[in-house]
Amino acid sequence: MGHRNIFVVGLNAFNRERLESLRGAENYRFHGVIEPEEVYDTEYFPIEDMLNRAETQLHDFGKPIDAIVGYMDFPVSTMLPILCNRFGLRTTSLESLLKCEHKYWSRLMQREVIGNYIPRFTAFNPFDDDALSRIGAAGLYFPFFVKPIKSSGSRLGFRIDSPEDFVAATARLRDEIGLISEPFNYVLDQANLPATVRDVDGGYCMAEEIIGGWQCTVEGYVYQGEVVSYGIVDSIRYPQVLSFFYYRYPSRLPKHIQNKMRELTSTIMSHIGYDDAAFNVEYFWDEVQNRIWLLEINTRISQSHCDLFEKVDGVSNQQVTVDLALGLLPDMPRRHGEFAVAGKFFYRVFFVDAVVSRVPSDEEVEALQQEFPGTVIALQVEAGIRLSSLPEQDSYSFALAYVWMGADSDEALEENYRRLADRLAFEFEDVIG
Incomplete structure (x- = not known):
């Protein structure tokens, strides 16, 4: 053959x-x-x-x-x-x-079958001067979260605690939402949409009740109508901010919570009619209220998780995407990797802006990778780059490097990263003018 x-x-x-x-x-x-x-x-x-x-x-x-x-x-x-x-x-x-990626349509679909596991929400037009009062009329009050109907990464997502926050957020949204809304609207034009969705195009935004807790991602696929969840990855944030610190696999969530998330995932993906493709679903577990929230559905594996599955299970979960595209039942091993736990760390700075004047040399990066076996360091900036020019950043920080590591325990994983991060030598200059 x-x-x-x-x-x-x-x-x-x-x-x-x-x-x-x-x-x-x-x-x-x-x-x-x-x-x-x-x-x-x-x-x-x-x-x-x-x-x-x-x-x-x-x-x-x-x-x-x-x-x-x-x-x-x-x-x-x-x-x-x-x-x-x-x-x-x-x-x-x-x-x-699109029932996954169009955030408003996705919430409507979720509400039909797992309504107790999603926040209150409404769509709004950021160019509508009365948008804030309309959000209030829909039953959402401060604080709430806003984001575009279709976004890329964490861009243009904002926590709103006051009218002033909303004014600042909508100013950014008005300036920048067109970068995504115009091409996304082209995609919407290729699909058969119900009127309630077609009227809420890519130029709209979502306002949602604040949810939170222990964040994680269920990685899965649908093969010939059968929904399979094969791994759960924890998403750990820096203290007091929305920026991600690292992703950890396998999850340390209680088993009964993981099982419930798998059940919810099967329910919603079957209801949507998703088939013969990979996906991942992001959740929160509010430990205080013992409540699970579905955050969003992504129609792909997470690239950030590929190395984690390879380190722990023995093969990248890209295997899932390729097998499905060829009409094959995905062949994912379990716990055949070199490490008991793996993480992708985000080396960040929390500046308003700056110019990068120095990054670690190739020799410095290679030395760190050799010192910590299995480690992969991917720099995201070069000397001379202005941080505010970087694409795909969240609204609060700049990611300068990604670091994938494996270890025998959670404690060893975090300790090894801290030792490595202390030796990643970046330097900066203030922005003038």
């Missing part, structure tokens, strides 16, 4: 190396479609043009195409069902995907 041709939207060297280590990869050929710089570290998404160029490249390939996959959030996640449909390849439908 010949090699199977798998196209990866935005394929870069980092992901190619992981893909080529998957089970069965000796029988696959991975090809890139759309250059990685068009989907990574950018805020400009000419999605119609990208789709047309991708279609041309795929038509010109001249050999059988067995699968098209991707691991990114917007725009890649929304491009995949459109491309796969054009080439008759497996993935979930565009409508079922």
